[in-house]
Amino acid sequence: MSDFTSNFWSVYVTAITLGGIIACLLLLWIASRKKVVATTDNTTGHVWDGDLTEMNNPLPLWWVGLFIITVVFGLCYLAFYPGLGNFAGKLGWSTSGEYDKEIAKANKELEPLYARFTSMKVEEVAKDPQATAIGERLFMNNCAQCHGSDARGSKGFPNLTDADWLHGGTPEKITETLTAGRMGNMPPMAAAVGTADDVKNVANYVLSLSGSPHDSLRASLGKAKFGACAACHGADGKGNPALGSANLTDDIWLHGWGEAAIINIINNGKTNQMPAQAEKLTAAQIHVLASYVWGLSNNQAPAKAAQ
Incomplete structure (x- = not known):
């Protein structure tokens, strides 16, 4: 209610x-x-x-x-018990409260298991077969809905298996992202760029930065107008991890590729949110999950456990 x-x-x-x-x-x-x-x-x-x-x-x-x-x-x-609208009942029972109790109990029982991993570095945890199996289940339960079961993402959801990281791919940054979440915001820039023709020229210049198919004449005209974008993406278009601005030179397109897609983002902007996991997962679970995610893009294949 x-x-x-x-x-x-x-x-x-x-x-x-x-x-x-x-x-x-x-x-x-x-x-x-x-x-x-x-x-x-x-x-x-x-x-x-x-x-x-x-x-x-x-x-x-x-x-x-x-x-x-x-x-x-x-x-x-x-x-x-609850049943009369907003009245919670004298006992204060709720399904969410019952769920929280069960989660707290489960986390308490799993503390000894995670204790071994919390003292290990991310690089070490990523190579541990048991930690990898746990990290995979945590990923499937909490991350796969957006990033896919193979962690390769889709339009609007980053691929976690490559080396392209908007906010940085170090273990510390991945842990920070999982804990607090991220809010990505690309404001509409059409007014700052100029006319509709200017927007189209800038879109072609952006395509040229990664060697993607583009109109070279429009790209040359759009270079001067790219200054409105350089504040975030840099004069060379390589982005800025401190701001979470994308690298426009690597031919990786999170929100779609091509002239039309870029024009749409320049005109309308884009907002993306990565939800924080701190309220759902313990610090130890985030450590194991961060190690698993880090390992995906660093080719950390754990040795198989002895049969």
Whole structure:
């Protein structure tokens, strides 16, 4: 219920829930007060289709008792557990709280396993077969959704198996990225570049930096206008890891290749977010995961464990 910005749905759910329980009790009370005068043959006197006779058989007391117990149980449940809109219940139980307890318990049990790796350097952990197996599972559970099961990424999601790193590929930088996340922002630059024709010229100049197919005449005209981009990408277009700006000379295109794709980014900008993992993973888990990711681009193939 906390996902809703209005209190309407909380009140709505509460009203429907309590209204249903009250309606059940009211129905039971009305039924208990209605007395039917039975005839000597224990019928109510109502006959349908000539031979269908309604018998005077009230609800068994055991059934009525169970019905009342069920209603009381429902009210007690709603008092102690969440079920009435925003009301969390007297016990404060929640699925997220239960999940956090289970994760904390699992992390406690795994501490001895990770303790061996925390004292090792990333380069050493990346070569350890057991650490690599653990790192692979951590990657599949937390990173593969964006970077792919093979870590080669896709459009908008970096390839982690090459040597191209926007913020640097050292163990320290990878650990920093996993822990705190990253927010990449390329602002719209069309106004700073100039006219639509200028934007097209700059796009061709950018393509020329990596030796990609381009219009050489437009590229020569766009070089002067590239100054608006040089503040982040550098005068040589090689980028700046401190800013997370891309290297435009390596022919690696995170958000698509070609004149149209570059023009689109110059005109509209681009924002990318790498979510922080510190709230999901322990420091020891991030250390193992960072070692695994570092190993992907540094060809660290661990020796197979002895059979």
